[in-house]
Amino acid sequence: MSIFNLFLQAVRDTWSRKRMIVLVWGVTLLFSVPAFWAVQRPLRSHFGMTSVPDEWLTQFNANYLLEMLVEQPLFFQTVTSVLTAMGLLYLLVSILLSGGVVGGLQTKSPDKFFARFIGDGGKFFGRFLRLFLWTLLLSAASLIFLLIPVAGILFVTVALGITRCASDIAKFRLAADAGFKVTKTYFSSLGWVVKNFFRVASVYLMSLLMLLAAFAIYRLADPTPHSVVTILWMFLLQQAFVLFRTSIKIQMLASARLLWQTAPKETVSPNLTHMPLEPGVQT
Amino acid sequence: MKKFLFIWICAAVSGYAQLKIFDKPLSPRIANYNIKAKLLPAARAVEASWELNWWNASADTIRELQFHLYLNAFKNEKSTFFREGGGEGRSNAAHLTKEDWGYIDIKALRTEDDEDLTKRIEFIYPDDGNADDQSAIRVVLSKPILPQKSIQLHCEFYSKLPRVYARTGFTEDNFFMVGQWFPKIAVWRNGAWNCHQFHAWTEFFADFGVYDMELTVPKEYVVGANAVLVDKREGDSASVYTYHQEDVIDAVWAASPDFKEIKQKITVEGTGKDVEVTYLLSPTREGMIDRYEEFMAKLLQYYNEWYGEYPYRNLTIVDPPSGEEFTSGGMEYPTLITTGSFIGPLMVDRILGTRWLEVVVAHEFAHNYFQSLVATNEFEDPWMDEGFTSFTEHRAVDRFFAEKNLTGSYANLLGAPVNSMDYFRGGYYPHPRDGLMSDAAWKIPPGFYQTAAYSKPTLFLTTLENYLGEQTFNKIMRTYFERWHFKHPKPKDFTAIVNEMAGQDLNWFFDQVIYTNKTTDYEVSKIENAEAPEDGGWFDEGGEKKFAENQKSDEKKYHGTVRVRNNGDGYFPTPILIRFANGDSLIERWDGKGAWREFTYDKNSKIISAVVDPHHVNTLDFNWGNNSKTVDRSELGITRYTLRFMFWVETLFQYLTMFV
16 A cells, blocks of 8 residues: 555544544643633632723733733632643543544444443443553653754654654554553554654654644634634634644554555554455555 | 063054044044953853053042953852852852853063063952952052053963853853953043943953953854954865954944854834844844844834934844753943843744744844943943833833733733733832932842833833823933933933923932932722712801801702822822713822822712822832722723633633643
8 A cells, every 4th residue: 555545544534433523622622721710710809890802802912911910920820720731631531542543443333332332432432542652761762862062953853753653553553453562562553664764754743734724724714802702713723722732643644554554564463453454455 | 571562563553543433433442452262162262362452541549450250150169250140140050150151361571671560460449348359450550650641461261161150151052152251451530440340240341442342263163253254265274364443332242153143234214324234143043133123123213213323233133042041132332232032933922922022132232322332330320220220121111012912012811911011010100219319230139130220210210201292202312312322321311311401300200219228018908989969058148147048959069079188298290081971081280299189079970989100100100000089990901810810711721721
């Protein structure tokens, strides 16, 4: 399968699972709501009866906010506490979700979507958590190369990309083999990604280009909101962009699955190949 | 003696006669140096000598000389600089090794008559009595200097540079920032030497003069100095750079084998004169050159328009190596500034939309006007250089980014613009009363220097500009520059010009802001709309009592009240904008005196809002959030930004889980 066809297949695989995209996006939105309230409520009580909100409709003046921080130091602490708590929770829930996504990408059956999704999430949670910790550790370690100017930045970017791709590949290998050897699987996936670097990088880059294009459209369409209608439009656009980013993340996982499946290799788990990718495609 | 005379004649011939930049001296040329220096990279030091021609421009007979030995601030932990700052002042706390300390040793000091003054050197500590501080010295002369006479001295010295610290020193990769590195004569003023020690938060003060420098460095080094390059000779292993500069207060240079040198010729709009800007960029900074060039061309135009002509032919901009942005970047010398575009290469400024490069360049170049040309005493009146400079920086970045139609002159953080005014107000209102703006730098309480020297003066000048109008204000600043460049003004000299040009006595304002820590905080504390009483009841009319029925009408009348109060102890004339439900609005004027003031109206319309100082003329009002009050809630503006905040939280969460 050519790189481009593989990419297209990943796009199709992703968008044929719309419920999954909406679910993951919905969770992201849900987790950001407490942060919204943590900011909205004190601002309303502090500025609601002043002309500051009207001024902000035409021009943002950070002064007011900074003054409020001096007057109400607890505001900042509350917001950061909520952000930290929700961020950590979201991290754990995301690990659960990624299990659901990996399981969901391996089947086309629409039956009992939600139950299967949660079931897969629970099934893989422990393994994917360890996988995440390995990825995080290696990614953090690679940051040391930032000390080298220019070349260091390039190296770190590539290293982060490789650890991320290896993590995606390892997820499918663990899921397909029903294996528990996380460390071994992750490091062998790392080796595999390095060996197939250009193929892997090309597919991931195509996804990133899609994201970049969506970002450009978002920036162009993002209005300067002065009224209820334009604020609503801004909100819808923002959420559409978050939803699209969610789809790209799933698409990268779908790409990883296809990359691993279609690569010429010695052994492929029989469990992983039970479902044809598309009619006529041999794995 | 003969040898010294020979050196002196050579210096005179090679130095002073070599190049003449200005037809007529622009300054009194009191302290004139001819310096020969050799960089010793391995020793992290400079071996040097100078010939000083110092002119007693006063009517006093002077019996001793005083000098600054700034590098001794970095000699040990007993220096006043270290005691006050704990090694934290200006840069990273140094866990210093043997090599990291800096000092200056005077090997020899002689008069033109070959009289050895070396043994007469005494350390002085006029500010704090710290007998361990060696940053200032005095030398008693056997022959006094008569009024209007000069003295010639010869000095040999060894300057061990510290690991780059407080904008002077070396780095591991052979970057040398050689500033405040030679024995520098103090300023004779009002019948005495003005020679302060080097404190944690003080800077410098010097007289104008002509500088000739001959710098010998290893051949692979690229050098930049605050002077015009006259000659460069290359030997087998070393290069000799000869520089000349006139009418400046300091000599400074930087050297590194890694500098990329880029030159730009700018023809200043308004004067038609050329200024050659030399950029010495560290590796990874070359990508910044377009931003530098565009902005510098604008700055020369702005400052010429606002204050007056930049008189020099040259300007050198040093962008230090990565990691040294705070230790050596952001420093000012006449015709040489150091910057620090540190977030450029990582593209953080692009992602976050910060304008660090422009902010630092605007600030440091403004110092060429305030302190290098209008040579105020940075020890005693820090606000007069840092304050005027910060104010200029604020004006420059505001104008530059407005001309480019970009919001946020300091940053555009993820869609939320941050302007320079936000920055300076943020540096003022958390602690507006902690000290006085008029305090000498070493007397300002710890933690208040930024407020006293930078933020509050910026707000003071901005308020003055808002109050008097741009035209009058520009006239004030141009007059101040014109009368005081190449001189040493004090605060009263500036305020006298303001009063003269504004045609009014503004001392009430100066006294509050400069010499006391009075504050203003105007607040709309109450809006009330009561139904107006009808006109019923008994009334005396022509000696008779008459009863009138209540005149009920469909149109309601309201008795509206707006109360404004001042939570501070200072005052500032303040307008109040009052809006009514029927669309009417009016402006009330209050002289700002007293604790509160009430305005009442009987109208057939309710008051819907009141705003004190609606155009934010008084930037020293330390809480703008309470300047307005509305009758009805209006929260759309809050929703707009909190929704955007939520979007960024979602983005943050998605990036946080990038590796999941």
